[in-house]
Amino acid sequence: MFIFKYALKSISRSLGRNILIGIIVFIIATAACVAMSIQQAAETAAKNRLAEMNISAQLNIDRGYIYTKASQNANTTDMSVLMPEMNSLMKEYSLDLDGMEEYRDIKKSDSDESIVKNFYYNSSISINGSGIEKYDLTSSSQETTSATEATTTEVQKMTDPAGNEVETPTMPQMEQQEPQQMEKNGDFTLTGYDSYAAMEVMADFGSSEDDDKTCKITQGSVFDDNTTDYVCLIEDNLATFNNLSVGDKFSLVNPKNEDETYEFEISGIYKNSSGSSADGTDPANVIITSYKVVKDIEEKSETTNAAASTSSDSDSKTESTTAATTAETTAETTSASGSSDSSSDDDDSNALISQFTGTFVFGSVDDYNQFKEAVKNKAKESGQDEDMYIVTSSDVATFKAGLKPLENLKSFATTFLYLTLAIGAIVLIVISVISIRDRKYEIGALAAMGLKKLRLSMMFMIEVLTVTLVAILIGAVAGSVASVPVTSYLLSAQVEQQQTADSSKQQQPGMPGGNMERPDDGEVDTSKVEYVTADDIGFSVDIFVILKMLAIGVVLAIVSGFTSILFILRYDPKQILANRD
Amino acid sequence: MSVIELKNVSFAYPNNPVIKNLDYEFEEGKVYAITGKSGSGKTTLLSMLSGIMEPTSGYIVYNGYPIDESDKYVYRSRYVGVIFQEYNLLPKFTVRENIQLSLDISGRKLSELGSFPNKRAYIDSLIREVGLNPDEIGNRRILHISGGQQQRIAIARALSFRPGVILADEPTGNLDIDTSIDIMNVFIHLAHELNRCVIIVTHSPQIAEMADVRLDLQPFSKYTRQQ
Numbered sequence: 001m002f003i004f005k006y007a008l009k010s011i012s013r014s015l016g017r018n019i020l021i022g023i024i025v026f027i028i029a030t031a032a033c034v035a036m037s038i039q040q041a042a043e044t045a046a047k048n049r050l051a052e053m054n055i056s057a058q059l060n061i062d063r064g065y066i067y068t069k070a071s072q073n074a075n076t077t078d079m080s081v082l083m084p085e086m087n088s089l090m091k092e093y094s095l096d097l098d099g100m101e102e103y104r105d106i107k108k109s110d111s112d113e114s115i116v117k118n119f120y121y122n123s124s125i126s127i128n129g130s131g132i133e134k135y136d137l138t139s140s141s142q143e144t145t146s147a148t149e150a151t152t153t154e155v156q157k158m159t160d161p162a163g164n165e166v167e168t169p170t171m172p173q174m175e176q177q178e179p180q181q182m183e184k185n186g187d188f189t190l191t192g193y194d195s196y197a198a199m200e201v202m203a204d205f206g207s208s209e210d211d212d213k214t215c216k217i218t219q220g221s222v223f224d225d226n227t228t229d230y231v232c233l234i235e236d237n238l239a240t241f242n243n244l245s246v247g248d249k250f251s252l253v254n255p256k257n258e259d260e261t262y263e264f265e266i267s268g269i270y271k272n273s274s275g276s277s278a279d280g281t282d283p284a285n286v287i288i289t290s291y292k293v294v295k296d297i298e299e300k301s302e303t304t305n306a307a308a309s310t311s312s313d314s315d316s317k318t319e320s321t322t323a324a325t326t327a328e329t330t331a332e333t334t335s336a337s338g339s340s341d342s343s344s345d346d347d348d349s350n351a352l353i354s355q356f357t358g359t360f361v362f363g364s365v366d367d368y369n370q371f372k373e374a375v376k377n378k379a380k381e382s383g384q385d386e387d388m389y390i391v392t393s394s395d396v397a398t399f400k401a402g403l404k405p406l407e408n409l410k411s412f413a414t415t416f417l418y419l420t421l422a423i424g425a426i427v428l429i430v431i432s433v434i435s436i437r438d439r440k441y442e443i444g445a446l447a448a449m450g451l452k453k454l455r456l457s458m459m460f461m462i463e464v465l466t467v468t469l470v471a472i473l474i475g476a477v478a479g480s481v482a483s484v485p486v487t488s489y490l491l492s493a494q495v496e497q498q499q500t501a502d503s504s505k506q507q508q509p510g511m512p513g514g515n516m517e518r519p520d521d522g523e524v525d526t527s528k529v530e531y532v533t534a535d536d537i538g539f540s541v542d543i544f545v546i547l548k549m550l551a552i553g554v555v556l557a558i559v560s561g562f563t564s565i566l567f568i569l570r571y572d573p574k575q576i577l578a579n580r581d
Numbered sequence: 582m583s584v585i586e587l588k589n590v591s592f593a594y595p596n597n598p599v600i601k602n603l604d605y606e607f608e609e610g611k612v613y614a615i616t617g618k619s620g621s622g623k624t625t626l627l628s629m630l631s632g633i634m635e636p637t638s639g640y641i642v643y644n645g646y647p648i649d650e651s652d653k654y655v656y657r658s659r660y661v662g663v664i665f666q667e668y669n670l671l672p673k674f675t676v677r678e679n680i681q682l683s684l685d686i687s688g689r690k691l692s693e694l695g696s697f698p699n700k701r702a703y704i705d706s707l708i709r710e711v712g713l714n715p716d717e718i719g720n721r722r723i724l725h726i727s728g729g730q731q732q733r734i735a736i737a738r739a740l741s742f743r744p745g746v747i748l749a750d751e752p753t754g755n756l757d758i759d760t761s762i763d764i765m766n767v768f769i770h771l772a773h774e775l776n777r778c779v780i781i782v783t784h785s786p787q788i789a790e791m792a793d794v795r796l797d798l799q800p801f802s803k804y805t806r807q808q
Contacts, residue, residue: 002685013673445669448633449738450658451686 003455005463017438021431021464022471025556028424029475030482032552035417036545037483038261038490043411046403054117055362056201057393059103059375061093065387093388097121101356106374108367115371118361120198123294123354126186130251130261134187135238147228186255189286190232192354195225198290202359205270219248220268227290231267237284239269252287256350261303262297266290294354296461301352360391368393405494409487421552428560432464436567443571457565464561465554471552476546495531582648584609584745584778585630590639592625599625602639605796609745612765614770614792621783621798623631624750630780631663631748632656644745660685664749668731670723670738679720680704680738687742694743707737711767729760731746747771749781753788765791 011018063086070085071077095103104119154447191203199205199222206213223231239245246266254260264287272283362368368391376386436443444454583606592698593602607613615623619714620681628634628639640647648656657663659673670679681704697703705715711733723734739747749768753761765788771777772793782794789795 002682006682006685009674009678166648210806384767442668445665446686447654447669448631448657448663448665448669448683449686450654452654 007459008466010459011463011466017139017435018463018467021428021435021467024424024427025468025471025553026432026475026478028556029472029549030172030479030554031416031420032424033034033476033479033545033549034483034486035413035420035546037480038413038487039410040545041487042403042406045406048401049399050365053202053395053399055365055368055393055395056359057362057368057371057391057395058357058359059095059100059389059391059523061090062387062390065385066090066093069385075478085281093384095389096357097354097358098355100356103371103375103378104360106371106378108370112484115362115367115374116360117363118197118201120194120361121291121356121358121360122191122193122198122202123291123293123298124189124191125297125352125354126255127190127352128186128253128255129188130253130476132188132238132242132244132250132252135235135282148381155486156157162427187285188252190288190289190297192289192291194291197224198291198359202357203360204286214268214274215272218271218320220266221395223267223290225290228292228296230262230264230293232249233268233288234266235286236269236271238287239266241284245269252349254301254305254352257301258304260301262300264474277555298352298354302349305349305351365396368396372390390449405491405498405531408498409490409494412490421556425556425559428468428556429563432560433567436460436564440571443568447571453569455536457561457568460564460568461561463558464564465557468553468557468560469550472549476549479546480551496508498531582609583607584644586642587626588640590629590636590641592622592629592634600629600636607746607778607780609707609778610772610776611793612781613794614789614797615780615782615796615798616784616786616789617798623798626798627748627750627780627782630746631661632803633663635786646768651783658683658745659689659742660746662742662744662747664732664735664739664747664752666751666754668723668735670731670735671718673722675720675722676708676726676734677701677704677715678802679723679734680707680741683738684741689742704737707740708734710740710764711737713737729757730754731765732756732764734766736764736771741772745778747777747779751783752781752787754785758787761785761788762791 004284029560039436066086066089067082070082073089074081076082100119100121104114104116106115107113108115113204193199193202196205202501204214206216217233218236222233225231234244242250244266246268249263249265251261251263253262270288272286360371362371372391375389375391379388380386443456447453451459585607586606587603588605590600599620603626615626617623625634629636632648633729635649640649642648643651643656643660653670671682674682681700684700684704691697691700691703693705695706697706705719713730713733716748718730718734723731726734732755736747736749736752739749747768752768753764756764768779768781769791772779781788783789
């Protein structure tokens with residue numbers, strides 16, 4: 001087609017003008033490519049991170065809901081009246097293993113597949129030792145008062161935000177659960193996991209080669225998942241403190257009944273690198289065994305103490321009043337993420353009571369969101385308030401927090417992209433108009449020779465498109481080369497800025513929020529957030545960016561080309577030729 | 582034989598009538614020179630004959646068909662070759678490219694134009710027809726050839742698709758007298774040897790004298806024919 005041939009010839013015969021257009025398009029293309037590669041990087045980084053992560057989440061009772069319901073039931077806001085009512089409601093609605101397994105089995109809306117990829121759980125008992133002393137290098141009195149402190153802290157938390165102990169606690173801060181709290185009347189926490197996988201997910205266990213794991217087996221081995229043998233893992237500091245090693249035995253004792261002992265053999269020793277556990281207990285004092293062992297202890301303890309209670313009912317009643325009251329108060333303010341598996345109605349019993357915690361694992365954020373919705377629907381179907389249970393995941397919240405600098409950069413890049421394209425389009429239109437005016441005579445001559453305006457327009461459009469697309473391609477190459485260092489530099493600056501903001505928050509623990517943020521998906525410890533860095537992004541220009549660039553090029557060419565066409569259509573060849581200067 | 586006819590043609594610019602009720606028949610094999618004072622409507626008449634402008638009343642017939650009923654672009658690109666005073670060649674293209682562009686626009690096939698092995702041979706024959714050497718000038722850009730050469734190339738371009746009528750507006754206006762006479766001889770050759778109808782607009786009495794028919798256009802379309 002001769003139009004195409006002459007268009008290309010025309011480009012080569014007007015190099016100066018076309019190089020100028022090319023340079024402008026090249027600059028636009030380079031800037032746009034950098035901006036789009038930042039956008040692409042943000043999306044890719046998010047996808048990659050999401051693909052790598054399994055989201056673990058907890059299903060908890062919404063304390064705000066419990067407070068509201070208790071207030072309605074008791075018709076008062078007096079906390080001293082409300083607390084028993086709230087405790088009663090918490091007990092009523094807390095989910096045990098069976099309850100949580102119902103949620104585990106919720107199917108996806110579009111298939112028979114379960115939303116929950118995995119479900120893990122553990123059960124914990126607070127217990128004393130015999131022949132083993134708790135690891136405590138700071139204070140010896142802390143544990144003995146912990147139960148009272150837990151209750152006091154709870155009350156303060158509920159009253160402080162309003163500045164009034166009784167009237168109006170700030171509910172948003174109560175919506176999400178604190179990590180599991182349990183009756184802390186023992187020196188140790190004996191935690192039984194349903195499997196090693198549960199330990200990996202819930203306690204961040206890994207092999208000694210895994211540098212990023214919090215807990216690593218350093219000696220011995222982990223017991224079988226379903227073992228009923230009284231074997232355990234103890235923490236390295238605890239082992240050293242008590243001069244214990246793999247194969248040694250020690251006993252654990254019911255704090256309320258010293259005759260009730262359980263002998264354990266150490267199958268392995270693990271190292272916990274975290275500073276402290278979520279409930280303030282020194283992590284060295286956590287002894288790990290199988291779930292079945294904890295349940296076995298709980299059953300034996302119930303049987304033992306039921307018998308003891310029956311035999312010395314009247315004698316023990318007076319003596320146990322104070323301790324039982326403390327235990328009851330503490331137990332009743334436990335986390336809703338777990339509940340006692342014990343169905344004992346006898347709160348005065350000296351039996352050991354375990355605390356149940358379940359963790360749901362999802363394969364994707366979509367599944368996680370679907371589960372949140374399903375939880376609400378299930379509550380509604382069973383005639384309960386849809387807000388009674390809430391699903392939280394620090395994984396999602398931490399993940400989102402880690403993307404914050406990149407998201408900020410993406411937002412900046414998007415604005416920059418639009419601005420570049422707008423300015424670029426205006427400049428190209430202006431150049432097109434000037435160019436067409438310069439070529440008016442050529443247009444007149446061609447039209448006078450009988451070249452139809454449609455073909456004339458096509459010729460100009462081909463010229464503009466060719467120059468634009470070539471410049472876009474060169475700009476895309478330059479942009480992709482420049483995008484990595486530019487993105488790295490900008491992202492580093494963003495991360496630095498974010499870290500400065502985080503550290504300034506951490507240095508002001510008294511300020512609202514402190515180092516803990518509470519977005520919708522759960523609590524974020526900013527010290528644990530891993531920000532996306534330039535190393536995570538890598539080379540971020542792919543075929544989609546190139547295609548987008550080409551699309552932008554075509555749009556820019558069409559915009560400027562159509563401006564030319566408008567002028568061409570307006571021109572009358574006779575006038576052009578008659579007015580030729 | 583009549584090739585192109587004016588049928589009661591009038592043309593007026595706003596508040597300025599130029600041509601009024603003009604009738605005339607132009608025949609093939611003749612060179613017509615249209616003369617007249619400025620404002621008499623010479624160039625306007627030529628523009629109407631080329632289909633660039635339309636009469637305000639009356640009509641023009643080409644080979645029996647009114648041109649206002651045909652596609653003006655097709656008419657211009659296939660049936661009338663127009664040579665402008667300023668030649669209107671594309672300065673950045675070469676001589677051959679200018680001629681070929683006109684040929685391509687017309688859509689004429691090489692087989693319709695004679696026995697030539699390729700377009701280049703045909704274009705070179707056109708350059709020779711207007712008295713130039715294609716080997717010397719063919720690849721030169723229009724910017725780099727003289728005014729007389731440009732005018733000859735403009736004629737070659739107008740001839741490229743073998744039109745029945747050649748219209749030339751002041752074809753010798755910018756040339757010296759010797760070159761002007763050479764150009765006129767080219768037109769006479771086209772009319773007499775190739776049986777074309779050549780219509781030129783000129784101010785020059787000397788050039789007009791060389792034409793077969795001289796039409797002296799007066800204001801409001803009174804013309805005298807001198808043969």
